Amino acid sequence: TMVQLFKSNNIEKVKLFDSNSSALMALAGSDIEVMVGIPNDLLGVITDAEAAQTWVQENVVRYMFMGGVNIKYVAVGNEPFLTTYND
Numbered sequence: 001t002m003v004q005l006f007k008s009n010n011i012e013k014v015k016l017f018d019s020n021s022s023a024l025m026a027l028a029g030s031d032i033e034v035m036v037g038i039p040n041d042l043l044g045v046i047t048d049a050e051a052a053q054t055w056v057q058e059n060v061v062r063y064m065f066m067g068g069v070n071i072k073y074v075a076v077g078n079e080p081f082l083t084t085y086n087d
Contacts, residue, residue, distance in 0.1 A: 003030045015075065019059035028068045035073040036060060043077060 003026060006014065013033040016023055027034055036059065038046060046052040056074070063069040 002026050003032065006030075006032055024063045024069050027070075028063065031070050034069055034071045035075055036071055037075040038077065040077050 002023070007030070011032070013035070014027070015035040015037065017037045018039045019036050024034070024036075038055065042055070046055050060071055060074060064071055
């Protein structure tokens with residue numbers, strides 16, 4: 001499994017560029033530290049506080065149950081080095 005591969009290579013931290021349910025559920029109980037990214041295409045939507053709270057509830061909090069996913073960080077935007085940012 002993905003978790004076995006990570007652990008066999010001493011990988012203790014991963015970054016997911018979006019909140020993929022299958023990947024998050026696979027990481028449940030592994031104690032691997034996870035950073036979940038909010039994809040760039042959602043940045044305009046989550047500027048609304050209610051939409052942001054809903055996204056966090058559905059994509060972060062729901063996986064943070066006892067024995068769940070060790071989500072430590074949420075990254076805002078998943079492509080920080082696009083050339084359009086440098087214009």
